[in-house]
Amino acid sequence: MKIIAIDPGYERLGIAVMEKIDGKEVLLYSSCFITSKDLAHHERLTLVGNEVERIIKEYKPQALAIEKLFFSKNQKTALMVAETRGVILYTASRLGLSVSEYLPVDIKIAVTGYGKSDKNHIIAMVPKLVKITKKIQYDDEYDAIACGITYFAHGLPRGEVTRLSTA
Amino acid sequence: MKIIAIDPGYERLGIAVMEKIDGKEVLLYSSCFITSKDLAHHERLTLVGNEVERIIKEYKPQALAIEKLFFSKNQKTALMVAETRGVILYTASRLGLSVSEYLPVDIKIAVTGYGKSDKNHIIAMVPKLVKITKKIQYDDEYDAIACGITYFAHGLPRGEVTRLSTA
Numbered sequence A, B: 001m002k003i004i005a006i007d008p009g010y011e012r013l014g015i016a017v018m019e020k021i022d023g024k025e026v027l028l029y030s031s032c033f034i035t036s037k038d039l040a041h042h043e044r045l046t047l048v049g050n051e052v053e054r055i056i057k058e059y060k061p062q063a064l065a066i067e068k069l070f071f072s073k074n075q076k077t078a079l080m081v082a083e084t085r086g087v088i089l090y091t092a093s094r095l096g097l098s099v100s101e102y103l104p105v106d107i108k109i110a111v112t113g114y115g116k117s118d119k120n121h122i123i124a125m126v127p128k129l130v131k132i133t134k135k136i137q138y139d140d141e142y143d144a145i146a147c148g149i150t151y152f153a154h155g156l157p158r159g160e161v162t163r164l165s166t167a
Helices: A041-059 A075-094 A104-112 A119-129 A139-155 A158-166 B041-059 B075-094 B104-112 B119-129 B139-155 B158-166
Strands: A002-007 A012-021 A024-034 A063-067 A098-102 B002-007 B012-021 B024-034 B063-067 B098-102
Touching: A002 A041, A002 A139, A012 A041, A012 A139, A024 A041, A024 A139, A041 A075, A041 B075, A063 A075, A063 A139, A075 A098, A075 B041, A075 B075, A098 A104, A098 A139, A104 A119, A104 A139, A119 A139, B002 B041, B002 B139, B012 B041, B012 B139, B024 B041, B024 B139, B041 B075, B063 B075, B063 B139, B075 B098, B098 B104, B098 B139, B104 B119, B104 B139, B119 B139
Parallel strands: A002 A063, A063 A098, B002 B063, B063 B098
Antiparallel strands: A002 A012, A012 A024, B002 B012, B012 B024
């Protein structure tokens, strides 16, 4: 099972491609995709969509795991992140991926076992849960990988495992 | 100049295709696209994107005119509409259309000359400003046409007219 996991932001997008190999999550790719403030809003959205499409076509994941927005005090930022999320959900769905969305609290619990853990706790736990052979440069990449860990923790398809073992 | 104008909503999307012919706006197409509550969120977004793509490919407009979101009391609804707007902006931009966004107040002023006009005022004015030869069934279609009227009022490209007249 290969997935693309995304921490959606307007200016910065954390992206990870992960695969479960012999019962262990392995990181195949990660990046922080940044769009310039000098571009028009719809141009930035288009760059995000094109980049997500490019990575999906290269790695061919079967599922998207993405963080869900919750209430935000800054509504303008929240709306722009929501528009970006719309682009990502549409792109993944259009290319045939299944879609799983997780709240920040789901991700914290899956990664650290504690729903109020902070960013440093997440960053400390991620390398213990996933095989990472590259240097992670941005926090956004950790956030994307954490979202992918949540997918495997939640979504490990037991039915499918059973089916495989009896096939 | 042919445009697609959209009143973005989550459940209901007003869509209009309009063209300026001999100095007069003409309605070529309009519809209210509705997605079922029974579908998953990303499936509804995908249907919206596919429908906008279908209409763009059929009518080949050069520009998208779309209503901009402003502050909303219901943040959950606002975020879902924003995700839909993201899908629309991305689809139009990906297919090479220019994008113009208008606030509700811009649309009210362009259509009625008054920034605090109500829905009935808009509906009464639209047929006086646009040649409509079909029966309009939904308010969402009037809202989309009103957005298109705003495009032609604002965006009538004077530079382009000059260029044409001196060509």
